[in-house]
Amino acid sequence: MHMQTLPLRALLVLGLWHTGRRGLASAPEVQDQPKKIAVVGAGIGGTAAAYYLRQEFGAGVKIDVFEPGNVGGRLATVKIKDYDYETGGSVIHPLNLHMKHFIERLGIPPRKDVPSKMAIFDGKELTFEESDWFIINFFRMLWRYGFSYIRMQMWVESILDKFMRIYQYQQFGYSFSSVERLLHAMGGDSFLTLMNQTLEETMMAEGFSQFFLNNIVAPVTRVNYGQSVRINGFVGAVSLAGTDSGLWSVDGGNKRVCSGLLYHSKSELISAKVTSISVKVRPSKTGTTSTFYEISYVGESGSAHSLYDIVVIATPLHEGMSDITFSGFSPPIPSHYPGRYHQTVSTLVHGLLNVSYLGTTEPASEFMVSDILTTDLKDLAFNSLSSLNPVHTPAGYKPSPASQTKVWKLFSSQPLSEEQLQRMFLSWDSVSETRWLAYPEYRVPYRKTPPFILHNRLYYLNAVEWAASAMEMSAISARNMALLAHHRWHGQAGKIDQEDLHTRIRGEL
Numbered sequence: 001m002h003m004q005t006l007p008l009r010a011l012l013v014l015g016l017w018h019t020g021r022r023g024l025a026s027a028p029e030v031q032d033q034p035k036k037i038a039v040v041g042a043g044i045g046g047t048a049a050a051y052y053l054r055q056e057f058g059a060g061v062k063i064d065v066f067e068p069g070n071v072g073g074r075l076a077t078v079k080i081k082d083y084d085y086e087t088g089g090s091v092i093h094p095l096n097l098h099m100k101h102f103i104e105r106l107g108i109p110p111r112k113d114v115p116s117k118m119a120i121f122d123g124k125e126l127t128f129e130e131s132d133w134f135i136i137n138f139f140r141m142l143w144r145y146g147f148s149y150i151r152m153q154m155w156v157e158s159i160l161d162k163f164m165r166i167y168q169y170q171q172f173g174y175s176f177s178s179v180e181r182l183l184h185a186m187g188g189d190s191f192l193t194l195m196n197q198t199l200e201e202t203m204m205a206e207g208f209s210q211f212f213l214n215n216i217v218a219p220v221t222r223v224n225y226g227q228s229v230r231i232n233g234f235v236g237a238v239s240l241a242g243t244d245s246g247l248w249s250v251d252g253g254n255k256r257v258c259s260g261l262l263y264h265s266k267s268e269l270i271s272a273k274v275t276s277i278s279v280k281v282r283p284s285k286t287g288t289t290s291t292f293y294e295i296s297y298v299g300e301s302g303s304a305h306s307l308y309d310i311v312v313i314a315t316p317l318h319e320g321m322s323d324i325t326f327s328g329f330s331p332p333i334p335s336h337y338p339g340r341y342h343q344t345v346s347t348l349v350h351g352l353l354n355v356s357y358l359g360t361t362e363p364a365s366e367f368m369v370s371d372i373l374t375t376d377l378k379d380l381a382f383n384s385l386s387s388l389n390p391v392h393t394p395a396g397y398k399p400s401p402a403s404q405t406k407v408w409k410l411f412s413s414q415p416l417s418e419e420q421l422q423r424m425f426l427s428w429d430s431v432s433e434t435r436w437l438a439y440p441e442y443r444v445p446y447r448k449t450p451p452f453i454l455h456n457r458l459y460y461l462n463a464v465e466w467a468a469s470a471m472e473m474s475a476i477s478a479r480n481m482a483l484l485a486h487h488r489w490h491g492q493a494g495k496i497d498q499e500d501l502h503t504r505i506r507g508e509l
Contacts, residue, residue: 033057033058033060033061033489034057034061034309034310034489035060035061035062035309036061036062036063036064036306036307036308036309036310037053037057037061037062037063037064037308037309037310037311037312037485038063038064038065038066038293038295038306038308038310038311038312039053039063039064039065039066039267039311039312039314040066040274040295040311040312040313040314040315040324041065041066041067041073041313041314041315041461041462042065042066042067042071042072042073042258042262042269042314043072043073043074043075043258043314043315043474044072044073044075044089044254044257044258044471044474044475044478045073045314045461045462045474045475045477045478046065046067046073046258046312046314046315046461046478047065047071047257047258047259047261047262047265048098048102048261048474048475048478048479049312049314049461049478049481049482050063050065050261050262050265050267051102051261051262051264051265051478052478052479052481052482052483053265053310053312053482053485054264054265054266054267055482056482056483056485056486057486059266062268063265063266063267063268064267064268064270064306064308065262065265065267065268065269065270066270066272066273066274066295066297067269067270067271068271068272068273068299070255071255071258071259071262071269072088072254072255072258072259073258073315074088074089074436074438075088075089075253075254075255075257075258075471076088076255076434077253077255077391078348078432078434080348080350080407080430080432081350081430083390083391083392083407084252084253084390084391084392085348085388085389085390085391085407085409086249086253086254086388086391087346087348087409087432087434088254088255088346088436088438089254089470089471090249090254091242091247091248091249092247092248092249092250092254092471092472093241093242093244093246093247093472094244094246094247094248095160095163095164096471096472096475097164097167098167098472098475098476098479099257099471099472099475102257102260102261102475103250103257105264106256106257106260106261106264108250108251108252108256108257108260109251110248110249110250110251111248111249111250111251111252111391111392111393112251112393112397113248114389114393114397114398114399115132115399116370116371116399117129117130117131117132117368117369117370117371118130118369118370118371118372118373119358119369119371119372119373120215120216120219120372120373120374120375121358121359121372121373121374121375121385122215122374122375122377123374123375123377123379123380124359125358125359125360126358126359126360126369126372127215127375128140128141128144128215129360129369130369145211145212145215145216148208148209148212148216149212149216151206151207151208152203152208152212152216152217152240152243153243153244155203155206155237156237156240156241156243156244159187159194159237159241160241162186162187162188162190162191163186163187165185165186165187166182166185166186166476168501169185169501170476170479170480170483172501173483173487173495174483174495174496174498174501175480175481175483175484175487175495175496175497176452176480176484176496176497177452177453177484177496177497178449178451178452178453178463179449179450179452179463179464179466179467180192180448180449181497182464182476182480183195183234183467184499185499191234193233194232194233194234194236194237195232195233195234195467196232196444196445197232197233197444198229198230198231198232198233198236198444199217199221199229199230199231199232199233199235199236199237199239200213200228200229200230201233202233202236203217203229203233203236213229214229214375214376215375217229217236217240218375218376219373219374219375219376219384220239220240220242220243220373221236221239221240222373222374222376222383222384223371223373223374223383223384223411224239224242225239225342225439225442225469226342226344226383226411226413226438226439227342227441227442228376229376230443230444231442231443231444232442232443232444234467234468235442235467235468235469238468238470238473249391250391251391251392252391252392253391254471270297270299271299271300272297272298272299272300272304273297273298273299274295274296274297274324275296275297275298275303275323275324275325276295276296276324276325276326276327277293277294277295277296277311277313277324277325277326277327277458278293278294278296278326278327278328278329279291279292279293279294279327279328279329279455279458280292280293280294280307280328291456291457292307292308292309293307293308293309293310293311293455293457293458294306294307294308295307295308295311309457310457310458310459310485310489311457311458311459312459312460312461312481312485313454313458313459313460313461313462314461314462314478315462316341316437316462316465317334317335317336317337317450317460317462318336318337318339318340318341318440319336319340320340320341320437321341321437322335322336323335326454329454329455333454333455333458337450339440339441339466340440340441341437341438341439341440341441342413342437342438342439342440342441343413343414343435343436343437343438344383344411344412344413344435344436344437344438344439345411345412345413345414345415345416345433345434345435345436346409346410346411346433346434346435346436347409347410347412347415347416347431347432347433347434348388348407348408348409348410348430348431348432348433348434349407349408349409349410349421349425349428349430349431350405350406350407350408350428350429350430350431351405351408351425351426351427351428351429351430351431352402352403352404352405352425352426352427352428353367353402353408353424353425353426354423354424354425354426355367355402357423357424358372363403364401364402364403365401365402365403366401367401367402367403368399368401368402369402370386370387370399371384371385371386371387372384372385372386381412381416381420382410382411382412382416383411383412383413384409384410384411385408385409385410385424386408386409387399387402387406387407387408387409388406388407388408388409405427405429408425410424415433415435416433438469439465439469440465440466440469449463449464449466449467450462450463450466451463452477452480452481452484453484456488457485457488457489459481459484459485461474461477461478461481462474462477463477464476464477483495484496
């Protein structure tokens with residue numbers, strides 16, 4: 001039976017969100033907790049996993065987090081002149097409840113809101129430009145696209161309503177053994193159908209025109225995932241949720257959440273690269289045998305290895321992303337799963353924008369557009385162009401017009417040449433380029449996602465990225481992984497892969 005939506009306010013009234021209480025036939029406390037847990041990767045997924053594993057297994061377990069680079073992973077900042085700027089994941093949706101909980105728990109404030117305006121560029125001119133006035137924007141959209149934009153928001157809202165069910169499941173301690181089961185718990189067969197259709201097919205079946213898809217939807221998917229409307233419908237809906245109002249980010253940079261979670265998890269950060277994971281069987285005091293996982297790693301002090309009861313891999317196991325080898329497993333665990341990660345090049349330019357390149361006749365001194373999205377054209381050099389505000393906005397900070405030198409961020413699939421930059425900018429004094437494999441290539445039909453469970457107590461958190469890659473998706477996967485590891489350690493099968501939450505709540509309340 002599919003769960004009906006329970007108001008989140010009801011859960012808050014019951015005191016479940018912040019206390020983490022679990023009613024519903026909770027199992028008695030079991031004393032044989034694991035002694036050592038390893039988390040491989042210190043991005044948002046890995047640090048959230050360490051945080052939730054601490055909640056589930058208590059203070060007695062030792063948690064080690066392996067990370068050869070900087071804490072934060074694909075959440076990163078770069079310093080230009082006197083300020084730091086976000087280069088990775090930058091915005092968070094107001095309904096991302098895990099991320100909201102994190103900053104409340106860590107005591108980190110959201111970044112001060114700075115006014116912004118959006119425009120859409122077709123390679124020759126700006127086909128749409130936001131005004132400072134909501135009513136003007138509304139009538140511009142209505143004149144050009146009819147009620148399609150409103151209908152799109154309603155369609156995304158209907159998907160978000162289903163998406164929110166996962167928070168209710170997790171509040172009551174439910175976990176899911178695969179990405180497909182987790183998605184089914186959210187939206188039933190309709191979410192699995194979205195995974196097997198392109199966003200274009202899905203929205204045209206809902207009555208949206210190709211004109212609207214090309215001119216409004218494609219620019220959104222290009223800025224968020226660097227890909228066209230031929231991505232799958234589920235990740236497309238996640239992308240379109242980014243058009244909602246109320247988007248926010250973390251003061252000082254989103255990577256601060258990762259550092260804070262690591263601190264609150266009381267984990268030990270091991271600055272080393274994991275090279276291999278093998279399964280080991282050892283005799284126990286009772287005469288039986290116990291299974292452990294041996295992690296081999298290389299750090300500044302050289303090579304080392306250590307045994308763990310539970311291991312969570314929170315880094316992509318795909319070609320170009322990982323070279324961890326697995327040995328001693330039956331059936332064998334592949335080092336690389338099928339599929340590719342999409343390259344996105346983030347170029348930060350501290351310079352003076354050439355507004356005429358955008359085909360506008362508006363004087364640069366009056367051009368206040370901060371986010372320029374692009375339609376899906378093969379010969380267009382970039383996917384998006386945005387003026388950046390510092391990760392910490394000082395008191396009295398106001399965005400400046402394009403007539404002043406400031407920091408612009410360009411997303412592109414390939415590095416930008418000096419000739420291309422010369423067409424877009426009148427001058428610049430610094431250029432910073434970051435190449436990163438940011439998210440998967442979302443092709444349809446989708447392959448079955450990689451498994452959450454690689455072995456008995458070996459888990460793969462990043463499998464969720466093949467449904468959709470986002471900070472909140474990683475946090476949801478981390479919570480699910482901690483619950484799954486806890487229930488499987490203690491044999492609580494009744495809390496795994498169950499979709500009867502609504503029925504049980506009615507029975508117990």
